[in-house]
Amino acid sequence: MRNEVIKMGKYWIALDDGHGIDTAGKRTPYFEDGSYMIENEFNNSVINKVYDLLKFYNEIDVFLTKSEKYDVSLDERIRRVNTAYDNYNKKFPNSKCVLVSVHANAFNGIWGIQNGTSTHYYPTNMIDKAFAEIINKNLVSKTGLRNRGNTGNDFQIIRDCKMTACLCECAFMDNLKEAKLLLTDEFRQACAEGIVNGLLEYFGISKIEKNKQNSGEKYEYNFSEAQINNKVIYSETSNGSRQIFLPPEKVNIDVYPNLKSNNTFKYEYAINATFFGGNPVYSTSPLIVDGKVYRWGSNYDKPQSCFIIYSDNSVDMKRLKSVSDLGNNLYSVKHLIGGIGLINNKDKNFKYDLTSEGFDGSIGIGVSRKCNKTVLAYIENTNQVVFLTRPNIYHSHPQEYDLIKLCKDCEYTFAVALDGGGSTFMIADEEYKLKGDGRGIYSVLFCE
Numbered sequence: 001m002r003n004e005v006i007k008m009g010k011y012w013i014a015l016d017d018g019h020g021i022d023t024a025g026k027r028t029p030y031f032e033d034g035s036y037m038i039e040n041e042f043n044n045s046v047i048n049k050v051y052d053l054l055k056f057y058n059e060i061d062v063f064l065t066k067s068e069k070y071d072v073s074l075d076e077r078i079r080r081v082n083t084a085y086d087n088y089n090k091k092f093p094n095s096k097c098v099l100v101s102v103h104a105n106a107f108n109g110i111w112g113i114q115n116g117t118s119t120h121y122y123p124t125n126m127i128d129k130a131f132a133e134i135i136n137k138n139l140v141s142k143t144g145l146r147n148r149g150n151t152g153n154d155f156q157i158i159r160d161c162k163m164t165a166c167l168c169e170c171a172f173m174d175n176l177k178e179a180k181l182l183l184t185d186e187f188r189q190a191c192a193e194g195i196v197n198g199l200l201e202y203f204g205i206s207k208i209e210k211n212k213q214n215s216g217e218k219y220e221y222n223f224s225e226a227q228i229n230n231k232v233i234y235s236e237t238s239n240g241s242r243q244i245f246l247p248p249e250k251v252n253i254d255v256y257p258n259l260k261s262n263n264t265f266k267y268e269y270a271i272n273a274t275f276f277g278g279n280p281v282y283s284t285s286p287l288i289v290d291g292k293v294y295r296w297g298s299n300y301d302k303p304q305s306c307f308i309i310y311s312d313n314s315v316d317m318k319r320l321k322s323v324s325d326l327g328n329n330l331y332s333v334k335h336l337i338g339g340i341g342l343i344n345n346k347d348k349n350f351k352y353d354l355t356s357e358g359f360d361g362s363i364g365i366g367v368s369r370k371c372n373k374t375v376l377a378y379i380e381n382t383n384q385v386v387f388l389t390r391p392n393i394y395h396s397h398p399q400e401y402d403l404i405k406l407c408k409d410c411e412y413t414f415a416v417a418l419d420g421g422g423s424t425f426m427i428a429d430e431e432y433k434l435k436g437d438g439r440g441i442y443s444v445l446f447c448e
């Protein structure tokens with residue numbers, strides 16, 4: 001599942017794949033071997049390729065009208081895209097927003113001579129027309145097929161969406177030669193490149209050449225956006241690692257002590273805080289919210305790194321063995337979250353120690369809190385708390401050192417890795433859902 005990623009708020013592109021894999025009728029006639037291609041296979045492949053090409057552009061945000069495999073009704077797609085557009089516009093009122101809907105054409109569903117590439121705009125909308133013309137020129141130059149032109153049509157998606165929009169019919173499904181093209185990865189890539197070239201031309205953005213693009217497989221930490229005081233800022237790398245910068249006073253925690261299974265919650269910017277269950281073995285990190293001690297397991301005979309926000313909004317990281325180590329400071333603790341200490345530039349004696357989590361590095365005994373996906377950090381220079389998440393990271397030792405390097409590269413003053421249900425990401429999609437890995441979410445750090 002791919003989600004909208006908000007980067008800088010300059011350009012916003014909604015991509016629509018037209019139909020679902022189960023939409024009746026939208027397919028090629030039968031090929032000689034009795035097989036056929038469903039239109040959505042092509043449409044979806046192209047928009048995913050467009051998405052992949054656009055992720056290298058920091059100034060462009062991308063939204064998909066659907067990420068489900070099954071069909072989502074046109075009404076629902078339009079509702080989603082208009083809601084996302086409204087939200088985006090609220091955040092970034094001066095952004096430019098467009099929608100591209102990708103299709104394969106059909107005449108009457110019987111093999112015939114109909115052929116070519118076309119683009120479509122809503123007939124009375126001259127802004128759409130100008131946009132579609134640029135897409136048309138770039139798309140046709142990549143498909144290499146006959147240009148059927150840019151025509152005005154009353155299609156629902158381009159009529160009812162609030163942003164500038166264009167619908168592309170890349171080639172004909174019921175032209176045998178073109179249907180065979182529609183099946184190929186090369187043609188799908190060509191269509192995606194044509195659409196991206198058109199989008200870049202329309203926005204006036206210069207193209208990033210392929211050899212300058214990150215592979216997306218290797219971890220590169222290029223959080224490029226400025227770190228500005230007293231604002232909530234969302235940034236992302238090409239590989240999907242995400243950071244949220246926020247002032248300490250905006251950090252908040254919701255605790256759900258009685259939840260037992262996977263849950264979703266609505267927050268705009270959030271990560272899991274700590275995971276804790278009924279079994280004391282799994283009652284992991286200490287957690288204090290507004291002076292109330294939710295967790296501080298009696299099984300902690302080892303000190304644990306704790307990220308602390310005091311009621312005067314000062315921030316600190318301390319290794320504590322028990323709640324009594326806080327002494328009188330307990331009464332001034334607003335939030336305290338235990339984790340694995342990764343770096344602490346304020347403490348000369350600090351060194352990374354897996355056992356600081358409260359377990360003896362307990363791989364193989366059922367609990368190995370090797371929390372290398374979700375980090376809570378603080379940058380003293382700019383007085384910012386940071387939520388960091390990394391996708392697709394598996395639990396293993398080397399990556400923890402990799403994470404420490406990342407924390408240093410990001411110039412965190414101190415940082416703890418969190419056990420947010422084990423493997424939880426912050427997901428800022430249109431629904432703002434936070435998802436666990438099935439084991440439950442018991443406390444959530446969110447931005448007020």
Ligand SMILES: [Zn+2]
Nearest residue numbers: 018039103104
């Ligand atoms: Zn279609």
